[in-house]
Amino acid sequence: MNLDLLSPTQTRKILEELNHQPRKNLGQNFLIDGNIVSKSLRLAEVQPDDTVIEVGPGLGTLTRGLLSAGARLFAVERDPTLAQWLRDSLGDHPAFHLIEGDACDTPVGTFQHTPGVAYKIVANLPYAISSPWMEAVLQQDVLPSRIVVLVQKETADRMTAEPGSKALGSISIYLEGAYQRLPGHRVQASCFYPIPKVDSALFHLSLKDHPYRYSKACRDAIRLIFTLRRKQVGSSAKKFLPEPAYRTWMEALPDLGTTPQARPETLPFPAWRRLDSILLG
Numbered sequence: 001m002n003l004d005l006l007s008p009t010q011t012r013k014i015l016e017e018l019n020h021q022p023r024k025n026l027g028q029n030f031l032i033d034g035n036i037v038s039k040s041l042r043l044a045e046v047q048p049d050d051t052v053i054e055v056g057p058g059l060g061t062l063t064r065g066l067l068s069a070g071a072r073l074f075a076v077e078r079d080p081t082l083a084q085w086l087r088d089s090l091g092d093h094p095a096f097h098l099i100e101g102d103a104c105d106t107p108v109g110t111f112q113h114t115p116g117v118a119y120k121i122v123a124n125l126p127y128a129i130s131s132p133w134m135e136a137v138l139q140q141d142v143l144p145s146r147i148v149v150l151v152q153k154e155t156a157d158r159m160t161a162e163p164g165s166k167a168l169g170s171i172s173i174y175l176e177g178a179y180q181r182l183p184g185h186r187v188q189a190s191c192f193y194p195i196p197k198v199d200s201a202l203f204h205l206s207l208k209d210h211p212y213r214y215s216k217a218c219r220d221a222i223r224l225i226f227t228l229r230r231k232q233v234g235s236s237a238k239k240f241l242p243e244p245a246y247r248t249w250m251e252a253l254p255d256l257g258t259t260p261q262a263r264p265e266t267l268p269f270p271a272w273r274r275l276d277s278i279l280l281g
């Protein structure tokens with residue numbers, strides 16, 4: 001079933017009819033550029049019958065593109081007015097499964113994984129929840145095979161950062177373990193209504209053949225170490241790691257091409273994996 005995308009004029013008209021002021025706290029900058037919808041579908045390689053999760057479908061611009069491409073779509077929308085609009089306008093579509101709620105609590109909506117069924121995520125993310133939601137996705141029993149998301153440019157920089165970059169943080173490390181982080185595209189502010197004050201980027205992740213998933217103990221340790229990112233890793237790790245693990249990790253660092261004097265953002269990814277294996281005993 002082919003659904004027309006919403007034009008900029010239609011987007012404004014629907015908001016007026018709903019008497020809905022875009023809510024800043026929910027990151028409501030609606031996509032009004034069909035090229036970005038097509039680009040997102042292309043990067044995600046959406047095929048008929050693919051299972052796709054969309055976070056924050058809003059008025060349904062990207063949603064319509066995904067349904068027209070034949071996706072079986074599971075969406076999570078937090079705003080009650082927009083969720084009602086989606087039920088009214090797309091509720092009859094047999095492939096559309098909407099849940100009204102917070103995507104941080106239900107990161108993949110009502111999708112229940114069945115063995116052998118891969119799934120993808122395609123979304124124009126509400127910027128405030130990009131990192132916590134991404135962390136929640138990484139805790140799913142089965143990881144999505146592809147993630148294509150529109151995020152704030154700074155968030156994309158953080159998620160794709162390499163060692164040595166100031167942008168590198170705990171989320172860059174968790175994501176690198178499981179995903180190939182592929183180059184994205186800058187997206188002009190004029191592609192959204194209302195126009196956001198920040199730059200945006202479309203970026204994509206492709207699941208590695210052998211994804212590495214950090215243990216909870218290691219994720220917690222990494223997060224704490226990055227709260228003191230200006231300190232040498234040796235002195236911050238001493239505060240947060242149990243003594244035997246601390247000593248073993250410090251002794252292992254030179255073989256991993258770094259030292260206890262290094263700042264955490266400069267550590268090569270294998271050094272974090274080594275910490276995980278030490279914590280796991």
Ligand code: SAM
Pocket residue numbers: 026027028029030031032055056057058059060061062076077078079082101102103104123124125126127129
């Ligand atoms: N997908 C639409 C589009 O591209 O035009 C809207 C994208 S807008 C950037 C973000 C959407 O996420 C809004 O519809 C907003 O209400 C919704 N949202 C914000 N926080 C959310 C949350 N915690 N869980 C689910 N949806 C959320």
